[in-house]
Amino acid sequence: MARIILFILLLLFTIGYYFYSPSYMDTSSIGLLLSIAALAIIVFFTKKEKEINLKKQYLKHSTLVIFGFVVVHFQYHIDFLLGYINNFYPYIWVQNDIVVKALAVSVSGLLCFLIGYLWYKKKKSFQNSKQENNKVISIKLLSYLAAVLLAAYFYYANPLYLMGFYGAEGIGAKAAYIILVFKTVVFAVLIQTARNFKIKEIKFTNFLSYAKSNSLLINILIGVYLTSVLISGDRGPIIFFGIAYFGNYLFVSNKKLNIYKTVGILVLGAAFITILGKVRSLDRNLSFSERFSTSLQMDSRFETKSILPQTQELATSIRALHHTVNHIPNQHDYLYGRFQLQQALSIIPFGNSFVQLIFEDNSYKYGGSSRFITWIILGDNPYTGHGSSVTSDFYFDFGLLGVLVGMFIFGYVMRYAEVAMYSQQLPSLFTHAFFIVFLSSAIYISRSTFLIEMKAVVWTFFILFINQKFINKQ
Secondary structure: OOOOOOHHHHHHHHHHHHHHOOOOOOOOHHHHHHHOOOHHHHHHHHHOOOHHHHOOOOOOHHHHHHHHHHHHHHHHHHHHHHHOOOOOOOOHHHHHHHHHHHHHHHHHHHHHHHHHHHHHOOOOOOOOOOOOHHHOOOHHHHHHHHHHHHHHHHHOOOEEEEEOOOOEEEHHHHHHHHEEEEEEEEHHHHHHHHHHHHHHHOOOOHHHHHHHHOOHHHHHHHHHHHHHHHHHHHOOOHHHHHHHHHHHHHHHHHOOOHHHHHHHHHHHHHHHHHHHHHHHHOOOOOOHHHHHHHHHHOOOOOOOOOOOOOOOHHHOHHHHHHHHHOOOOOOOOOOHHHHHHHHHHHOOOOOOOHHHOOOOOOOOHHHHHHHHHHHHHHOOOOOOOOOHHHHHHHHHHHHHHHHHHHHHHHHHHHHHHHHHHHOOOOOHHHHHHHHHHHHHOOHHHHHHOOOHHHHHHHHHHHHHHHHHHHHOOO
C-alpha cells in the first residue's frame, strides 16, 4: 500500500506538469519528469514478490511492457539530456511547446500502469479449470488447418512483399486476413500442446527438449513462415511467435529466468531487430543474404546517436504521442471512445461493418489511431502509413483521463496474466490464450494499441474451444 500511495502522490505532481508545462523544451522539467519515472520503476522492481512462482522470475508481462514503454516514451528524452539530439528535430519533437506536456502524459501513464498492477489482489488461489478442460486434446486437425492456411497465404500474398519489399509493398488484404487466422490457429496449437504436456506431467530439462516434443508439422510451418517474414523485411511476427513459443515452455516447465538471462534475451533480441531494420533499409534488388551480410558491417542507420542504438527505431514511436498531443483537442475534438469501440467490434468477424451503421464519417482517418496519426502527418492522401502508441490510442478518446484509466486497466490485467501464467494450476482456455497472446506482444504493445490484441485472444480461445468441444468430442 505504501508504494501505491507514493505512486499516487507522484502522479498528482506529474498531472500538474501536464496542465502547467513550460511552452519550450525545458531541460530541468524533462530531467525532473524522467527522474520521477526512474524512481517509480526502481521502487516497483524492488518490491517483495508474494507469489512464490513469480519470485526471481523476470521474464514476465510487466518486465516486457515496462521495457517497451521506457524505450518508446523516454529514450529520445534521455538522448536529449545526454546531448545526442537537440531540440531542432521536428521529426521526433513535432512542436517544442508540447514536448514537456507529452512527457507528463507518458510518466502519468507509466505511474497508472504500476498502480493498476499493484492494485490487483488474488482473492483466492487459482483453481484448475473444469474437468473437461483437463483432458489431453488432439491437435492434429488444427495442425493440418494451419498447413492449408499457410499455403493459402503464399498463394494470395503480394510476391513483391515476399521478395523483401516490406514497407514499400502491401501484403494484400486476403493474405493479411489469412495470416491472422494462421497466427491464432498456431497459437491455439502451441497452447493446447503445452496444456497436454502439463496434464501428462511431462518434465523438460531444457527448451530444446521441449521444442522437439512439439508437433513436427507445426515446427516446420512456423519455420517456413518466419523465414518468409525474414526475407520480406518484417520483424514483428518473429518476436510474437518466438515469445509465444518460449512462454508456453515456461508455463509447462515453471523455469525461472533471472535478471541476467532476461536482460541478455532483451539485448540480443534488440540487436537482432536492429540488424533486420538495416536489412530492410538496403537496396531491395540485392538478395537477402547480401543485404544481411552488408548490414553486419553498417553503423546505425540513424543520423543521431542514442544511449541504446539497438532500440532507436522502436523509440521513434514517441512522435505518435507528440502528434496526438499537438493535435488533440486544439485542432480536432476528442473521439470519445470511438477507436476503442471499433477495436472491440473488430473482434467479431466482419464486425467492422457495424461501424458503418454507427458513425456517419467513415473516411480513412477514422479507421483507427494509427490511421488518424497518418492523416495528421500526411493529410487526406497518404503515401505511407505511420504507427501509433498505446498512450496515443487512449489519449485520442478522452485525453489525459483516457490515458490514466486505460493504463490502470492495462497494469491490472497484466498482473492477472502473470499470476495465471505462473500458477501451479491449469487455467481456463480463455485465460491461457490471454496471457500467451499478451506476453507475445508485451514489448510491441507500447507502439500499438491495447485492445487490438483482444482479437487474437478471443479468436485463439474460440479455436481451442471448438477443437475441444466439437472436433475432439467422443
